[in-house]
Amino acid sequence: MINLTIDDKQIEVAEGATVLEAARKLNIDIPTLCHDPRLKPYGACRLCIVEIGGMAKPVTSCTTPATNGMVVKTNTAKLYRLRKTTVELLLSDHPNDCMTCIGTGDCKLQELAYAYGIRENRFQGAMRDHNRVDVNPFITREQNKCVMCGLCVRVCEEVQGVGAIGYAERGFEAKVIPPFGHDLKCEFCGQCVSVCPTGALSGRLWSGKPRMAGVKFTDTTCTYCGCGCNITLRSTGDQVIRIDSKPDSHNRGWLCVKGRFGFEFINSADRLTTPLIRRQKGGEFEQATWDEAYDYVAKRLSEIKDKHGADALGGLCSARCTNEENYLFQKMFRARIGTNNVDHCARY
Amino acid sequence: MNDGIVVNVCMGTGGIAAGGDMVMQEFIKEFETAGVKNATVKEKCRLHKVGCRGFCARDVLVDITVDGQVSTYQYIQPEMVKRLVQEHVLGAKPITEWLVGDDYHVFHDNQTKRVLADLGKIDPESIEEYLGVDGYKAAEKTLTTMKPEEVIQVVKDSGLRGRGGGGFPTGVKWSFCAANKADQRYIICNADEGDPGAFMDRSVVEGNPHAVIEGMIIGAYAIGASVGYVYIRAEYPLAVDRLRLALKHAEERGFLGKKLFGTDFSLKIKVKLGAGAFVCGEETALIASIEGERGMPRAKPPFPANKGLWGKPTIINNVETFANIPQIMNKGAAWYASIGSEKSKGTKVIALTGKIKNTGLIEIPMGMPLKDIIFKVGGGIEGNKLFKAVQTGGPSGGCIPQQFIDLPVDYEGLASVGSMMGSGGMVVLDETDCMVNISKFFLQFTQSESCGKCVPCRIGTKRLLEILTRITEGEGKEGDIELLQQLAEDVRDSSLCGLGMSAPNPVISTIKYFRHEYEAHIKHKKCPAKVCNKLLTFFIREDMCVGCGMCAKACSVNAISGEKKQPHKINNSMCIQCGSCFDACKFSAVLKE
Numbered sequence: 001m002i003n004l005t006i007d008d009k010q011i012e013v014a015e016g017a018t019v020l021e022a023a024r025k026l027n028i029d030i031p032t033l034c035h036d037p038r039l040k041p042y043g044a045c046r047l048c049i050v051e052i053g054g055m056a057k058p059v060t061s062c063t064t065p066a067t068n069g070m071v072v073k074t075n076t077a078k079l080y081r082l083r084k085t086t087v088e089l090l091l092s093d094h095p096n097d098c099m100t101c102i103g104t105g106d107c108k109l110q111e112l113a114y115a116y117g118i119r120e121n122r123f124q125g126a127m128r129d130h131n132r133v134d135v136n137p138f139i140t141r142e143q144n145k146c147v148m149c150g151l152c153v154r155v156c157e158e159v160q161g162v163g164a165i166g167y168a169e170r171g172f173e174a175k176v177i178p179p180f181g182h183d184l185k186c187e188f189c190g191q192c193v194s195v196c197p198t199g200a201l202s203g204r205l206w207s208g209k210p211r212m213a214g215v216k217f218t219d220t221t222c223t224y225c226g227c228g229c230n231i232t233l234r235s236t237g238d239q240v241i242r243i244d245s246k247p248d249s250h251n252r253g254w255l256c257v258k259g260r261f262g263f264e265f266i267n268s269a270d271r272l273t274t275p276l277i278r279r280q281k282g283g284e285f286e287q288a289t290w291d292e293a294y295d296y297v298a299k300r301l302s303e304i305k306d307k308h309g310a311d312a313l314g315g316l317c318s319a320r321c322t323n324e325e326n327y328l329f330q331k332m333f334r335a336r337i338g339t340n341n342v343d344h345c346a347r348y
Numbered sequence: 349m350n351d352g353i354v355v356n357v358c359m360g361t362g363g364i365a366a367g368g369d370m371v372m373q374e375f376i377k378e379f380e381t382a383g384v385k386n387a388t389v390k391e392k393c394r395l396h397k398v399g400c401r402g403f404c405a406r407d408v409l410v411d412i413t414v415d416g417q418v419s420t421y422q423y424i425q426p427e428m429v430k431r432l433v434q435e436h437v438l439g440a441k442p443i444t445e446w447l448v449g450d451d452y453h454v455f456h457d458n459q460t461k462r463v464l465a466d467l468g469k470i471d472p473e474s475i476e477e478y479l480g481v482d483g484y485k486a487a488e489k490t491l492t493t494m495k496p497e498e499v500i501q502v503v504k505d506s507g508l509r510g511r512g513g514g515g516f517p518t519g520v521k522w523s524f525c526a527a528n529k530a531d532q533r534y535i536i537c538n539a540d541e542g543d544p545g546a547f548m549d550r551s552v553v554e555g556n557p558h559a560v561i562e563g564m565i566i567g568a569y570a571i572g573a574s575v576g577y578v579y580i581r582a583e584y585p586l587a588v589d590r591l592r593l594a595l596k597h598a599e600e601r602g603f604l605g606k607k608l609f610g611t612d613f614s615l616k617i618k619v620k621l622g623a624g625a626f627v628c629g630e631e632t633a634l635i636a637s638i639e640g641e642r643g644m645p646r647a648k649p650p651f652p653a654n655k656g657l658w659g660k661p662t663i664i665n666n667v668e669t670f671a672n673i674p675q676i677m678n679k680g681a682a683w684y685a686s687i688g689s690e691k692s693k694g695t696k697v698i699a700l701t702g703k704i705k706n707t708g709l710i711e712i713p714m715g716m717p718l719k720d721i722i723f724k725v726g727g728g729i730e731g732n733k734l735f736k737a738v739q740t741g742g743p744s745g746g747c748i749p750q751q752f753i754d755l756p757v758d759y760e761g762l763a764s765v766g767s768m769m770g771s772g773g774m775v776v777l778d779e780t781d782c783m784v785n786i787s788k789f790f791l792q793f794t795q796s797e798s799c800g801k802c803v804p805c806r807i808g809t810k811r812l813l814e815i816l817t818r819i820t821e822g823e824g825k826e827g828d829i830e831l832l833q834q835l836a837e838d839v840r841d842s843s844l845c846g847l848g849m850s851a852p853n854p855v856i857s858t859i860k861y862f863r864h865e866y867e868a869h870i871k872h873k874k875c876p877a878k879v880c881n882k883l884l885t886f887f888i889r890e891d892m893c894v895g896c897g898m899c900a901k902a903c904s905v906n907a908i909s910g911e912k913k914q915p916h917k918i919n920n921s922m923c924i925q926c927g928s929c930f931d932a933c934k935f936s937a938v939l940k941e
Contacts, residue, residue: 043647044801046842057841057849063647078841085838089807122831123807125814148800167642167800170625172810174800 004070019061019072020048030074031083031115033090033108033197034149035062038252039158042150046086047112050074058082084116090147092123093172094198101145103199105212109147110198128173138188138204138261143175145200152176152192152201159254160191190260194244194253205261209241219246222259225319226326227251229259240266305337314341352393353437356411358468359397360554361547361586362404367425371408372397374429382433393437399555401468402709403455406448409468412436422448451727455706458724460687462695463671464711467555472590475597478558484603486677487565491609499570500526503673505681507693512538512629512666513741513770513846515692515759521663524653525571528661535573536657536664537564538634539580539587542626543742544793546773548697549667551709553580553587556671557594561617563670565603566677568615571663576617579634583624592619626797630845631656631664633799644799645845666771668697689715692758696769702738702776703730715756718748722776733778737861741770743790744850746857747783766857768850782879783862784869787854788816794851805848808839812855820880824870832866833859881925884940888929890915892937899929899938 001012006023013022018041023030033045041063049058053071058079061072073079091113098104130143150167153176157163164186168177178184193201215234222229230249234242240263247253265271275293276285288296304312315333317326326344333342355375359368375395403409406422412432413419419442421432428446435441470477478484490499504519525533537560541549553560564576580588595617598604606614620638627633628643635657637643656662672694676684685693692714698721701707705727712721718738722728729735737747740757746767748755755761759769777786795809815832818824836852836859843849859866868874875883888899888908893915900908900916907923910916918929918938930938 041647043844044803046802046804046844049842060647060844065649082838082842085808085835086803086842089803089811092811093807123811123835125811147803148806150801167644169800170627171796171798171800172806174798174806 101199108197151195310338354413358409360400366407370426378433400551486674506684511668533573535576563673582621703778704776739775741768749861782877790854802844902928902932
């Protein structure tokens with residue numbers, strides 16, 4: 001174990017822990033923009049800088065490993081000045097259109113601007129101009145709001161293993177783009193959207209929908225597959241407007257394209273709301289209650305089994321069920337109906 | 349070597365650009381027609397291509413040695429070769445009017461050449477010539493008689509410090525790397541020389557590539573690396589070719605490959621071309637580039653000596669650092685440390701440019717006073733103008749004013765006045781240079797070469813440049829100097845890598861020493877050095893103007909009028925201060941105030 005002192009407080013951390021992790025353990029608030037504990041440290045935003053005894057210059061706490069006897073200061077006048085300048089520089093190349101920005105209320109840059117009280121900007125100057133029109137149905141990019149934290153690039157590479165985006169150009173013109181600057185052509189998992197600290201990346205489906213005011217958050221489980229990712233529905237009235245996932249969930253906040261963007265069926269007019277039974281070959285589907293449906297299925301299964309034997313029946317189960325449901329399903333077929341004709345869609 | 353005739357033609361990039369290749373061809377042709385058969389046969393007459401000796405401004409330089417008597421010619425062009433061969437080679441009578449003058453000898457005599465000693469003397473494309481100057485003796489001695497830790501100790505004792513800019517003690521760095529337990533270590537030679545105006549690494553690789561390779565062999569042995577890389581800019585095609593040739597020759601001779609010099613030590617050296625990013629000279633960005641990633645630096649620690657290429661302990665040293673190693677091993681640490689200053693030992697190669705008489709590549713003992721470099725080696729300021737300042741350390745160095753003319757040039761000396769050694773660039777400025785403009789010029793470079801990763805460097809340098817630009821265009825505001833100072837300090841203190849940390853140096857140092865020039869630009873809207881056109885008024889002296897009309901022709905906004913052969917006039921309300929008329933006038937009749 002490693003012992004160090006942060007802001008006059010002692011803390012013990014495991015070997016390999018960073019100074020930032022140690023400080024967070026002490027509930028010391030160090031601002032970050034490019035840091036995500038689920039990804040490798042990057043050290044680009046320079047907000048988490050701290051002063052460490054024996055080091056000539058401030059260093060980023062997210063990248064610096066804690067060592068024994070280290071004496072760390074996280075909140076000196078000098079650090080405040082440097083952080084404020086950094087935030088001010090970011091804002092000097094930012095549209096600052098928070099009134100109409102999709103990220104408002106959920107934006108780290110906005111919080112930082114507020115925390116450092118930046119109303120006037122000493123560094124007003126040229127701004128990047130990305131004339132981009134994306135046509136993909138899932139992800140909207142407003143790249144002049146990009147702070148180049150690199151979270152999207154890293155999540156795509158480190159978590160998703162796709163590497164659909166990377167950096168191009170140098171200096172002030174540096175930017176994150178797909179190869180050759182084309183529109184996104186990826187699997188649209190939206191992990192990049194989930195980690196973006198500003199309004200630079202957002203879901204197309206959320207556009208124009210309420211941001212924070214009047215929005216209800218409901219924790220639930222994704223129904224798409226047996227993984228059962230934890231999701232949080234954002235809704236207003238009876239409309240689900242957005243889905244995200246918390247980083248402390250068992251799926252660490254990561255979702256797939258279906259879980260994140262495939263929620264329009266919830267309020268769709270085409271959605272089935274009751275069971276349907278087709279009573280005769282070639283006949284129409286008729287609406288039924290669940291009891292009617294269950295009774296009908298049980299009756300037909302019994303009839304077929306009596307007439308043709310249990311092996312005339314077969315069951316195909318779904319990946320959208322949980323492990324427990326799939327277990328019960330095969331048990332019903334093997335133990336109750338008496339056939340081994342049972343399989344699962346994931347095998348095809 | 350004393351017998352017969354030896355002709356050396358300078359064939360570095362500078363020499364070739366000045367026509368060295370054609371001069372060489374001409375010599376071969378003339379030798380043949382003159383009946384000097386087998387021009388390259390040793391016994392009779394040897395024709396050599398040699399690397400840069402540092403005085404490219406005088407290229408093509410040709411040495412003709414007859415019976416040990418060396419005569420050096422400057423500005424030689426192909427059509428002059430015939431006479432050289434007739435009169436000097438065959439007639440043994442030097443052509444005095446083409447010989448170099450005293451300034452050439454003053455330039456060289458005030459230097460102490462170690463790294464550059466064999467440049468301009470040996471043929472870089474011949475391993476025999478390198479062997480002829482005790483080449484690979486140091487590697488053989490080191491590998492066969494010394495233990496790796498002894499090698500590191502010798503390098504430590506020599507006091508050699510990294511010549512790429514950081515100035516970190518090389519032996520100490522090697523010992524950090526060797527202390528790691530690892531199944532694989534790497535040694536990398538950083539030949540990604542990117543500072544504008546710096547060409548010491550290129551010249552060394554072009555002129556004596558085997559010295560660098562030998563240094564790498566010794567380094568690799570000391571730290572236990574079996575694979576080495578030379579990361580070299582693709583913009584240096586000649587250096588790349590000669591390096592590859594040298595590696596091939598060294599492999600053929602068994603100096604590289606398996607079981608070197610009969611020991612169990614093996615080393616393979618690969619060449620990796622840089623794709624043109626200045627920031628790839630930063631070691632972590634360089635490593636990323638070799639790994640196939642975008643060249644962007646990462647935070648240190650961990651340092652490459654502990655976790656470098658592919659996560660393995662890695663040593664990265666600069667070309668000049670490696671080129672020093674064979675001599676240290678041959679002649680000993682005490683010899684090496686015998687010159688230099690207290691904390692900076694040995695010599696430093698410097699690219700001397702700017703408003704100075706003798707521009708070129710020089711090698712001086714560490715600690716030589718600035719004034720000796722400028723006024724002895726450099727021969728003083730061009731055109732008898734007044735010395736104003738010297739900018740050292742490349743685009744991210746600082747400007748050192750006249751008052752520090754006695755400053756010893758070493759790592760500590762330069763740092764004490766807010767500049768740095770860097771890779772050894774030195775740009776001399778005279779009274780006609782505007783310091784605000786100089787500062788803007790260097791910022792332009794660093795700003796566009798920032799990798800864009802960290803905020804202070806990406807946006808901060810852009811804002812610094814914008815403020816400087818507006819000052820030079822007469823739009824400077826009250827408080828701009830203070831704003832520049834604050835932002836420059838913040839960018840310096842919070843950037844990720846050396847590029848951002850040092851990029852504000854030109855701003856900080858020029859404000860410190862030349863604040864009055866900034867004030868003149870901002871408060872009085874004047875450029876004291878008459879450089880910033882937007883702050884100048886152009887007019888034509890009637891008594892000087894001959895009415896040739898060149899100025900009117902050059903003017904893009906038709907602001908100049910006048911009858912032919914009559915004095916012309918500039919309409920200042922139309923003038924956009926582009927300065928074209930000033931450049932166009934052959935009679936110095938256009939003035940600016």
